Amino acid sequence: MRTSQNPVFIPGPTNMPEHLRKAADMATLDHRGPAFAGMLKPALEGVKTILGTTDGEVILFPATGTGGWEAAVSNTLSPGDTVLAARFGMFSHRWIDLCQRHGLNVQIIETPWGEGAPIAAIEEALTNDKEHRIKAVLATHNETATGVKSDIAAVRGAMDAAGHPAMFFVDGVSSIASMPFHMDDWGVDVAITGSQKGFMLPAGLAICGISPKAVAAMETAKLPRTFFDFRDMRDSMAGGGFPYTPPVGLIHGLSVAVEDLLTEGLDNVYARHTRIATGVRAAIEAWGMTPYAKTPDLFSDTVTAVKVPDGFNGTDVVTRAASEYDMAFGVGLGEVAGKVFRIGHLGQLTDAMMLSGLSVAEMCMADLGYPIELGSGVAAAQSVYRHGDNVLALAAE
Known part of the structure; x- marks a missing residue:
């Protein structure tokens, strides 16, 4: 149960x-x-x-x-x-x-x-x-x-x-x-x-x-x-x-x-969604993949369809996440069925919650033999989400 x-x-x-x-x-x-x-x-x-x-x-x-x-x-x-x-x-x-x-x-x-x-x-x-x-x-x-x-x-x-x-x-x-x-x-x-x-x-x-x-x-x-x-x-x-x-x-x-x-303030709501989405896209890039959206100006701040490599089926990632890790992602629909899996990043969501989702997506892809390195996407997203005096000091160097 x-x-x-x-x-x-x-x-x-x-x-x-x-x-x-x-x-x-x-x-x-x-x-x-x-x-x-x-x-x-x-x-x-x-x-x-x-x-x-x-x-x-x-x-x-x-x-x-x-x-x-x-x-x-x-x-x-x-x-x-x-x-x-x-x-x-x-x-x-x-x-x-x-x-x-x-x-x-x-x-x-x-x-x-x-x-x-x-x-x-x-x-x-x-x-x-x-x-x-x-x-x-x-x-x-x-x-x-x-x-x-x-x-x-x-x-x-x-x-x-x-x-x-x-x-x-x-x-x-x-x-x-x-x-x-x-x-x-x-x-x-x-x-x-x-x-x-x-x-x-x-x-x-x-x-x-x-x-x-x-x-x-x-x-x-x-x-x-x-x-x-x-x-x-x-x-x-x-x-x-x-x-x-x-x-x-x-x-x-x-x-x-x-x-x-x-x-919260609408500007803050929108900035939060943009930040979380930016971290997701950084993770995807670290995996060696791309969003299905053709150009960056089209990237959504609420959902990203991850284009999977040739020879892989994105639905398998979603199925494994549900069966093995009790986590839900979105399957590809219509013309993109199997070509993508979708990561929703909207509503009640925090940076830390998103990192948990990215880590599970990585584990599923590794389990399925995707050519990715465990931790690469999480680390890339962390670089977007980190904040504090130390990060600001490093950025100024």
């Missing part, structure tokens, strides 16, 4: 701080009473700050990020509408599939996995759309399958350069609350995330930020929606309630999570 819990290094759900787990584990509460309203309001306001919006508002659904995708399209679009999306990983692919199942015409820009949102191709497609048939542009901020971060500001720049009025939807499921996100500055109309990533909670909340433009689009949108109706949720939330039974514990957990993040 398991008596202790090793940290997980998957891209989500992430490790949960004990006090957040307890915050979500609460006795039954009257969700139509003032106590629920008192926890809902700070949760919504905190998420707005983390999204970087003053103009927009926040909607919560009992779902995951996929529910957020569905809410984004079903509340703002009509059957047969055209949306523009690049496919460069498993999660951009799944959002495209969802749109197609909803009867939308998806204009797909096929992009090699390991690359990010193709800015020039997006601008060209929008410029060529003289009749403005494209109603929305979909972008995946952080492609979890490949560890690729796309430049959302540049996508907005391409839309502006083309002078196109399309709405802008961004999947920030594995980036928001871990990496900088600027909803208003980037002109994002629907931003989507979930409770189980940067917010460090159990899965079960789809979190959507919606702009005034998205709200206006609801008036003409004809795709069916009931459970995911923004209007029903907005009306109920305005009075501190829900249109149906809410996940009270998760919402209470969210109110505590946003307080934690804002107390």
Whole structure:
């Protein structure tokens, strides 16, 4: 019987701080009473700050990020509408599939996995759309399958350069609350995330930020929606309630999570993720490997897909870590299945926790005959994570 819990290094759900787990584990509460309203309001306001919006508002659904995708399209679009999306990983692919199942015409820009949102191709497609048939542009901020971060500001720049009025939807499921996100500055109309990533909670909340433009689009949108109706949720939330039974514990957990993040300071949260990710990348380099992301500007600060050498299968690393060392890493998905294993480094994570994950990954690779030297990656990460007077003195010499 398991008596202790090793940290997980998957891209989500992430490790949960004990006090957040307890915050979500609460006795039954009257969700139509003032106590629920008192926890809902700070949760919504905190998420707005983390999204970087003053103009927009926040909607919560009992779902995951996929529910957020569905809410984004079903509340703002009509059957047969055209949306523009690049496919460069498993999660951009799944959002495209969802749109197609909803009867939308998806204009797909096929992009090699390991690359990010193709800015020039997006601008060209929008410029060529003289009749403005494209109603929305979909972008995946952080492609979890490949560890690729796309430049959302540049996508907005391409839309502006083309002078196109399309709405802008961004999947920030594995980036928001871990990496900088600027909803208003980037002109994002629907931003989507979930409770189980940067917010460090159990899965079960789809979190959507919606702009005034998205709200206006609801008036003409004809795709069916009931459970995911923004209007029903907005009306109920305005009075501190829900249109149906809410996940009270998760919402209470969210109110505590946003307080934690804002107390730490968002700049500090982002710097912590960058530092930990930098140590992971240093370890990978010491192993003689590379991230699957093609160039350093694409490197994600929340997940790294480690490209394994020819003749090896990355899934074996994940399987051995689970069976022999009781530690979880992520397998490769879709086109990169077997070609990578993924190290999640987001949410509740410290330098010391990350070193434990890197050491286990090294042991697994050594067990499987990878051409690595035990301790090499850990030492490289330690050189990033070390701090103190002695390190500063050595750096000055």
